[in-house]
Amino acid sequence: MSQIALKGVTKSFGGVSVIHGVDLDIETGELVVFVGPSGCGKSTLLRLISGLDQPSAGAIEIDGRDVTRVSAADRGLAMVFQSYALYPHMTVRQNLSFGLENTRMAKAEVTGRVAEAARMLNIEPLLDRRPTQLSGGQRQRVAIGRAIVRNPTAFLLDEPLSNLDAELRVSMRAELAALHARLGTTMIYVTHDQIEAMTLASRIVVLRAGRVEQVARPLDLFNRPANLFVAGFIGAPS
Numbered sequence: 663m664s665q666i667a668l669k670g671v672t673k674s675f676g677g678v679s680v681i682h683g684v685d686l687d688i689e690t691g692e693l694v695v696f697v698g699p700s701g702c703g704k705s706t707l708l709r710l711i712s713g714l715d716q717p718s719a720g721a722i723e724i725d726g727r728d729v730t731r732v733s734a735a736d737r738g739l740a741m742v743f744q745s746y747a748l749y750p751h752m753t754v755r756q757n758l759s760f761g762l763e764n765t766r767m768a769k770a771e772v773t774g775r776v777a778e779a780a781r782m783l784n785i786e787p788l789l790d791r792r793p794t795q796l797s798g799g800q801r802q803r804v805a806i807g808r809a810i811v812r813n814p815t816a817f818l819l820d821e822p823l824s825n826l827d828a829e830l831r832v833s834m835r836a837e838l839a840a841l842h843a844r845l846g847t848t849m850i851y852v853t854h855d856q857i858e859a860m861t862l863a864s865r866i867v868v869l870r871a872g873r874v875e876q877v878a879r880p881l882d883l884f885n886r887p888a889n890l891f892v893a894g895f896i897g898a899p900s
């Protein structure tokens with residue numbers, strides 16, 4: 663049984679269909695990258711998996727359970743956005759603990775999780791700062807930390823590095839890969855950047871205009887693209 667399964671997932675906005683019957687199976691611990699040109703439906707698909715949005719047709723299952731109508735909060739997944747979405751009036755420490763304080767979690771457990779995430783992401787010296795006192799890379803570390811403290815069963819990352827300059831993007835990419843290796847938690851990573859997809863993914867899902875064109879390991883995608891679109895997009899010989 664796969665951890666996350668999409669079955670004929672379709673989404674329309676105001677009668678216009680943007681996701682057309684997507685079937686997909688994601689196994690526990692995979693680092694799956696959704697790649698495709700701007701507007702192809704990457705963010706929409708991720709929002710449907712996260713529960714921030716509902717499909718118009720089809721179903722989403724987690725560990726074999728139909729969660730199509732289950733709220734985002736009850737799916738056990740954590741989303742990280744391109745725009746960080748940190749609370750500007752709170753310190754880093756408060757940003758990290760905020761999501762946990764509304765739960766019944768013991769205070770010592772909250773403190774422990776925040777400390778552990780801060781250690782993992784090298785942001786311990788920043789815990790008493792506010793987001794405006796951080797660089798872009800530091801802000802994105804805090805946003806990732808906020809997902810880690812929730813101990814999710816999967817991370818959903820929507821172009822998390824695209825606001826960073828090229829050099830930082832490369833080093834943060836390596837950090838994310840290391841984090842994935844260390845935690846072993848499933849990641850679904852959205853990007854429009856082919857190189858990012860090829861370097862990070864255990865499997866790549868190529869999307870085009872709301873449809874899956876191909877699902878394959880990076881090297882297989884490069885060596886055996888399913889069609890001219892995939893070959894052209896990934897930059898493989900065709």
Ligand code: ADP
Binds near residue numbers: 701705
């Ligand atoms: P990507 O993340 O791949 O750039 P999106 O998932 O954001 O693409 O968008 C896919 C398509 O759905 C686009 O044509 C976009 O305009 C449309 N779309 C996304 N969200 C909405 C919405 N809330 N209302 C109407 N159209 C939307």
Ligand code: MG
Binds near residue numbers: 704
């Ligand atoms: Mg997007």
